[in-house]
Amino acid sequence: MKFDDILKHIGEFGYYQKRLYLLLCLPAISTGCFMMMLIFVMHAPDHRCQIPGFNNDTYKVQNDQHASIVNKTIPPSHDEIHKYDRCHYYLYRNNTRYMVKCSEWVYDTNTFHETFTSKMNLVCDDAIKTSHAQMLFYGGVLVGDVSFGILSDKIGRKKTFLLSTIITLGLAVGVAFSQTFLVFVILEFMIGAAHHGGIMICCVMSLEYVGPSKRVLTGIPIHIFFSFGIMYIALMGYLLRNWFYVQLAVSAPFAVFLLYWWMIPESSRWLLSQGKYDGAEKIIQRIAKVNKKKIPSRIIDEQTQDTPKTANVYHLFSTLEMSKRTIILLWNWVVVAMVYYGVTMHIAGNFYLNFFILAIVEIPAKLFVIATINRAGRKKVHCFCMVVGGVACLCTIFTVLYGGDELQPLTLTLAIIGKMGSSAAFALIYVYSMELYPTVVRNSGMGLSSCIARIGGMVAPYVAQSGDVVGGKFGQALPLVIFGGCSVFAGLLCLLLPETLNRKLPETVREAKDFTKKLDLDDTDQENIKLNKYLCNSENGTEKIYTVSS
Template identity: 50%
Template structure:
């Protein structure tokens, strides 16, 4: 008997035992949400100017009239229309010269790593480099710890990632220099990818086929909870070291998972460790109040491995075009998702409220997926969300450049609509692309797609920080326009991909070539049900990487 058949016919696809375990695994997504976007607060750049020479108690805030006069005398006006004073120059002997000391506005942040290390002026792009290095760690962790989980098991990799995340995140708070900070943040990204991805895969492997896509979307709600909670923590603390410590402490709870979370029985079966798998299966049965017949576990087997390789997707023109479109969609959706989160500081209004809203709007985004994924199809939902979200981001340029401050809430609203669309597209592309890839290369294709997403994450900090190289309102508007423009392009290119709802999914490379053609003898239209939330068997997602990281 196949393990999926055992879940459907005997154990239950999502019984009390699986629900408890799944909930525990979802909690790791909250921690992942913390660390994936915490750089907004660690590397935030407060407003600043050069420190006045000879003023030991100089502050960014005006202390008195004499202080104001001295600032006006020694600090030249800024060429950036959004700033009053030059940030990198002061006047000495009637000559404008570069300075090497700065004072920072403390109204938003009491301190950040950027302000402590003076990563401004000629060093201002170092903050973008640091964010890119973090996402590089996520990329390395996905491949390294993903491979390790296939070798030593999900549970051990989950536990190793928990320890590594706890140690590295706590160490970040005491980073003495920029490069030490970058190395530690790389390790944080590495371990964060391992924690979330392994928990995601383990969660998929213990639920039945008809529940996997549902479970894959629901875990994203917990990621959004992490963003919302992080906004509250950062607002209350406002000092980067203590924010980092506060979001690191919950990782201690994950160390208890060694006793609370079982190894994946599906993985154990794939490794030929049937006795260990049988023990865990009986634990699941007991937790679900199910009595297993003695012969139920005879000849039990897991998924059979496939022989396809990712380069098989490039052997045919149809597969090549579809694969490149999918890769581009994954890159853009990740770039836009993380870019919009990192771009919070460029929006007008309250910084913390904007960040809170950027997390809060993800709840309706994922609800859209749950409600409409099986009603309107993958293509219509993905294209409408991606293009609609992209257009909303593009439209912000009009309010940012031509509207006064009283209309800036419109800018925030448009940016949040863009976040809803892009977050929803992120969830849909995972399901849709997995269904387009033929079975023999599905895992390889999804792994390559996930790598493209992480490359998009590495690019996103540089786009979000365009305002550091382009002055004025234009510099603040460009990131949203770039994210929006790429989103519209990716969404329109998706029109070339076939719809997969109610179609038999391709198994072989030849099936993949024929898939989506009208009146095709292999795939007659609407003859099958592969609804994400129906009771029929779904595609296996147990060995693919999660969409979020």
């Protein structure tokens, strides 16, 4: 009896698995916080040069005398969005006026009292450092997905998750006390690796105890908990208004997951792969008892663990058809990640309200996927989400260029639709890719896809900041136009992929290559065809077999 057969006997998604699944979904809340943390920490408030020798200078003009000094000292901005030049001031010598780059700034404190950007003056010539920090963080996520995945296969899921929790907790608290940019980005890189490596383990464990028929639906709700984390950080940012306290408000609750050492079991599949049959048997018996299922006193033996033949990841590019399919999938992973994070980074208007709205709309987007994925099919739903979200982002160019503040709600609405499309597509692409990759290379394919997606996350901050480089209203619209164009293109490319709904998963590279040539028939279909066979006597008395299929 194989492990999936055992799950059918003890309950594919019984009370024990539901309780365990909930516990493993909770860390996704913290992951949502950490993945979006730098949008708060590295937020660049409106700013201008501090007037030399004027110690009481503030971004908000206090009185007529202050206004007179500011207007005399600070050049007007060439950008119609800002009133004052943000990087230069006038220096008067011998009745001559010079324009000089400033080294001190005053910041608008309406949104944040202080961010790491305003603390370290990462503006003007150093503004690109904020994108560098976010890029390095997502680079850490890429490294963590690979390294912690390998480690979990070596020492076990449970030990690796505990290690991830300890590292993340220590570094996340420590980064709040960073005094230099270099220390800050090193710690953020390590946080990205540790915390996301941990959540990948939770994703794997949450599916390893779920039966085959329930894995598609249980693979999506964990993304909803991710959205709860984004809403939490929006609330903390609004209440605390200081990056230091927001960092601690996100980091401190992470200590709860240290208790998981006593609350969750080791993966039975991993125990079986290591030959630890008694430990796996003990866990299976406990699950059966909680689920009120009767099973033999000994159900696991040396034959329980599946040992499927494996292939190398390069087999995904072994034929022209497989190469085309893999490249389209990987491009969609990159674009989905880039749009998902980039739209959130490119927030205009009321920072906290809009951030919260962009988080809460993810929930109906993911529920939409759950409701339609087994009706309309993976390909159609994914293409729909990508194209609709992309078109919405593209349309913002008209509301920004040809409208004023009165069209800001419409611009926000279009951005929300873009975020909903990318959010739904992000949840769906996990399922779609898993079903398209053949069994012999499925784990390698999903690992490659997850790593490639981080490239999208690394590019996103630079695209989001491209508007500041261009400036003006067009610059304000440019990031969403880039996100939208890439999303539409990626969505349309998906039409070249085969549909996987109601199809058997390909086991070998050859089956994956021939996936589009014929319909797969499960055992029930084969039996129905046999039942539809009947004998008819021909005119000359010989028997002929006719096959009728509905």
